[in-house]
Amino acid sequence: MVDLCPDDTPELKAWRQEVRDFLEKALPEPWTFWYDYDEDPASWERYLDFWRQVGKKRWTALTWPTEYYGLGRPAIEKWILEEEFVNHDVPTYPVIGMHVAGYLLRHGTHEQRCKHLKGIADATVLWGEGYSEPGAGSDLARLTTKAHRDGDEWVINGQKTLGTAAHFCQWMSVLARTDPDGPRHAGISCFLVPLDAPGIEMLPLDNMADGRQNMTYFDDVRVPADSLLGDENQAWTQIWFGMGGERLDNAGPSLGPHAMRILPLLNRVIRYCRQTTRGGRRLGDDPVVRQQLGELMVGVEALKLQAYELYGIAQSGKASRFGEASMHMHQAVYKEFWPHLAQVCMEIVGPMAQIQGGKWAQLNGDIEHYFRASFGNHAGGTSQLKRMVLATRGLGLPR
């Protein structure tokens, strides 16, 4: 049954209001901040401070089991929370902590959960992603970072690239080859690695949108045996494909950072068009701009509904239209829409959009920044690869 009213009980309405009230207090002014495209220390402090306030309320762990620092609340409440965060233009939770929480709740041991989930819930311990390597991007299974067992420890050697904001993180989820002789996909394991361990070195890879990725080197890095997350040699299916294949796990549903960034952005551009005149006419009255905006609204709305759909499917447990490739479909659409949205918004704002800051910048220069950031749409895999998975696994085309 089609239903798009998440808060149809008084309790849920009250919950939505509670979230709103909190946000009004915690972030009184609208504030656009993207952790992966910002290095300003003061902004980071403010950002982390905000998430620590959310953490104090345990809303970071709303749906987690109570024995693991969670509140054990139903998924619909998390959904409402996310919607309100989006409406309020809240900066998304830092890096991949929420993914790691998902892995831990699915595959972690009791001890691992006790050790790591609190820091994620408090937003005091940040987690980076150590998957890609210089030679292994789309073809992640070609990764060459190795881990071997030495007594009670694992010893990791290798190199990880493009680790977003890893220099702000204390821990990293690292994929390494543990069975050099096994089949490509079957010999990979996932490790939970503290970034202050001896043998780790990190070099900056500044990106074209004012953020920073990192090259992380592992030279005989020793971690205790219980750093292995999930089963040995099973990370490909348990961790990696899990990221693209499902999102709605015990860590709760998520509108995804996509929706969390594009919805507020488009709303701001619409507001701008309402308030700005060009050639004596309101931009919002310009027939070309109206066509452009209308088309962007379709795209944004469709993306939002895809996220709703994934949520609904996860709740009902029914099979989705594209099977295990549903998430890939969603991501391909997003990865292609993002640069398009950025380009069209640049066109709408016009030549003044080139200016990045100061008194002459339009919309605080945020559209220009968003445009540059859109060249990072390959994070988490390229649209070409997502389409390939959709075509083969979703549509049944030959591989």
Place this chain on the structure above:
Amino acid sequence: MGIDLQLSEEQELIGSTANEFFGKNCPPELVREYETSAADYPAQLWSQMAELGWLGMPFPERHGGLGLATLDMVPLYIELGRHLVPCPVLDAVALAGGLICALGSEEQQKALLPGIARGDAPIVSALMEPDGGYGPGAIQLQAQRSGSEFTLHGTKVLVGCARSASRLLCAARTAAGENGEGISLFLVDPQAPGTSVERTPNIAGHPLYAVTFEKASVPEEALVGELGSAWPILYETMMKAAVLQSAMVVGAGERVLEMTTDYAREREQFGQAIGKYQAVQYLCTDIAMHLHRTRLLTLQAAWHIDSDRSFLREAALAKAAASRAAAAMTFAAHEVHAGVAFVIDYDLQLYTRRAKHWEYNLGDLRYHLDRACTESGL
């Protein structure tokens, strides 16, 4: 006579000479340096170009120029684009120089053109205003006559090299008017009282400025062309310069295509060069197709200018294609490169950010599509 879309041997020689020269004297490190340098442009490169005659190409010989045609300049501008040369050639030579050639008195031409050709501190145009429009209606900077002086009031934006320029060639309104009536051009000193110059950080890392005039007075002699009737020539000169801007996009596109196909050949994933995947081939050929049509439209427009045919429609088509290509080519290049090119050490982003400036400069896609219709009688 006949049909040919190849440049002549002499023209190709200008291109190959410039390519070699910039290859040596304008490496990417220099381009990067001038994104943050206190100086607006590399003075040495500027005077070297002047010595080679490149800053006086279109001017009459009697004013220190070479009297060359647009098609002779296209190959130079292709190279300026390919090497992202951080000098205001288009602005000083094609726009300011072009306007002085077309509108200036013999005296003004004699006084100013040799200096441009010699590589003196540039004269740059100041056309755009915060409204962001490209047409005559967007020119709202007021110039009021009082005795033998004019008083300027208003703001120009996206003015290149304003801090180091000897003069700004500034479009101002001396009377209200429809269809471009009432627009005049003035040569103003950016250091003069009542004038403030403020650098605006921008996507291209170019030295672009906002110039605000608050009761800045300029003498009558500063007027270029007749009072109130600059627009038709200003428009034509902008359209001609837009053709050369398109040539720069072609040059940049050539380099972007080269970088991308090189990468697609070298980079392997899943045991083979990514260039073998049709998804990647589509992206590379997108670049080639945008590049090629922009080149053809640019050559056509240049030929129309040189053979005294009407050229406004052709120029609009060329710049419309160039604006679209600027965005589309760099987008496709980033899709092929994926992660590596998001890191600033990689040179592709230098092109991507400048391409965005060029997409807007002298008319964006929307403006030129609209012009193309108007110039086609719609």
